[in-house]
Amino acid sequence: MSKIFAIALLLTLVIFSSADARIKVRGQGSSLNFDPASIAPEFRASYDLMNRKCTKCHTMEMVVTAVQTGRAPVTGQRFGKQAVKAYGIKMLRRSNTDMNKQEIRNVVLLLNYFLDENAK
Amino acid sequence: MEQFIELLNQLQPLNLIQVLLWGFAGAMSFYFSLGNARVWTSISIGFFLVFLSQAYQLNPLAESYYKLSAFHYIIGTVAIMVITHGFLEYYVFCRTFEISGKKAVVYLVTFLILVASGIFLIVNPAPSPNTIRNIKMVENAIWVFLSFMNIELIRKIYSSIKDSAISKGFIAFGIVFLCIFLWKGSELYLQVFQWDKEWMEIVTLTGEDSDIALYPGRVQFSQMVSQYAGLLSSISVSGTFVYLYRLLK
Numbered sequence: 343m344s345k346i347f348a349i350a351l352l353l354t355l356v357i358f359s360s361a362d363a364r365i366k367v368r369g370q371g372s373s374l375n376f377d378p379a380s381i382a383p384e385f386r387a388s389y390d391l392m393n394r395k396c397t398k399c400h401t402m403e404m405v406v407t408a409v410q411t412g413r414a415p416v417t418g419q420r421f422g423k424q425a426v427k428a429y430g431i432k433m434l435r436r437s438n439t440d441m442n443k444q445e446i447r448n449v450v451l452l453l454n455y456f457l458d459e460n461a462k
Numbered sequence: 463m464e465q466f467i468e469l470l471n472q473l474q475p476l477n478l479i480q481v482l483l484w485g486f487a488g489a490m491s492f493y494f495s496l497g498n499a500r501v502w503t504s505i506s507i508g509f510f511l512v513f514l515s516q517a518y519q520l521n522p523l524a525e526s527y528y529k530l531s532a533f534h535y536i537i538g539t540v541a542i543m544v545i546t547h548g549f550l551e552y553y554v555f556c557r558t559f560e561i562s563g564k565k566a567v568v569y570l571v572t573f574l575i576l577v578a579s580g581i582f583l584i585v586n587p588a589p590s591p592n593t594i595r596n597i598k599m600v601e602n603a604i605w606v607f608l609s610f611m612n613i614e615l616i617r618k619i620y621s622s623i624k625d626s627a628i629s630k631g632f633i634a635f636g637i638v639f640l641c642i643f644l645w646k647g648s649e650l651y652l653q654v655f656q657w658d659k660e661w662m663e664i665v666t667l668t669g670e671d672s673d674i675a676l677y678p679g680r681v682q683f684s685q686m687v688s689q690y691a692g693l694l695s696s697i698s699v700s701g702t703f704v705y706l707y708r709l710l711k
Binding site: 416417419420424425427428430431432434435443446447450 | 663
């Protein structure tokens with residue numbers, strides 16, 4: 343009986359994992375993206391905007407990785423709401439973003455929403 | 463390289479000229495520090511550091527690495543402290559003809575202060591845009607206060623040595639600090655009232671209210687003073703060191 347209990351305990355420990363709080367995603371590798379079905383309706387337009395404009399310079403995989411891991415993939419710096427603000431400012435200063443101030447603000451709010459959802 | 467070109471695109475022509483002139487002033491002051499008496503070391507190293515602090519505008523990494531961006535502003539703060547220390551030493555030298563320490567020690571201590579500042583940034587969290595703006599505001603406040611103090615020190619040094627050939631060089635330094643006072647003072651004014659560019663960028667993203675639209679005249683005037691006084695500072699520093707170099711040759 344004690345053997346069965348020990349094996350059961352061992353198996354439990356081997357396959358145990360904490361509940362995954364990550365935001366829902368779809369695709370793999372470079373096609374990895376947030377799952378649009380899981381995004382709140384008020385952020386859908388911003389999500390479409392992000393997919394259209396941000397992907398001109400980088401993949402959505404980079405954004406998903408940053409939100410999920412809390413680290414920016416290129417610089418390795420912490421990716422929280424303050425970092426999102428800093429990225430927004432960087433985009434405001436850029437001459438080649440093809441985004442106006444309101445669009446940049448909408449993407450910043452969307453990223454903050456993703457961070458909140460990922461932390462739930 | 464692409465990032466560097468993008469940075470150049472973001473810079474206003476006057477700011478780019480200002481950084482290049484600070485580059486020239488930095489090179490001149492550093493060269494001056496190597497070939498001259500110990501009493502000039504702190505002053506010239508300090509002005510060289512001003513160039514390093516201004517170089518963030520051309521550093522593509524400072525845009526992505528926030529600690530590096532903050533470090534440039536800390537270098538600026540160290541710069542004015544070293545310059546003021548230099549003028550204090552010069553004043554004491556004028557009165558007593560005594561100067562202590564070696565040049566190498568001044569270089570080493572300045573370097574160690576910068577290393578300590580770097581360690582301070584490394585052990586702390588990455589600064590947010592608000593924190594970087596706060597660091598910049600502290601830098602400007604120290605510059606404004608110490609520029610005012612340096613003008614008074616320079617007046618006293620000039621009174622002590624007005625019969626010597628080098629005295630006119632100190633009038634030139636007085637002009638330098640007047641320009642710097644206006645340059646940093648106008649920036650500080652805009653920051654204190656939250657009318658500066660960095661704050662405007664922050665509120666664009668956070669949606670906070672700003673009263674900048676109520677005071678367009680004051681804002682434009684301060685921005686103009688900051689831009690032209692900044693440019694004149696770099697020109698006057700370069701000119702002063704070239705003039706001093708000729709005098710002391």
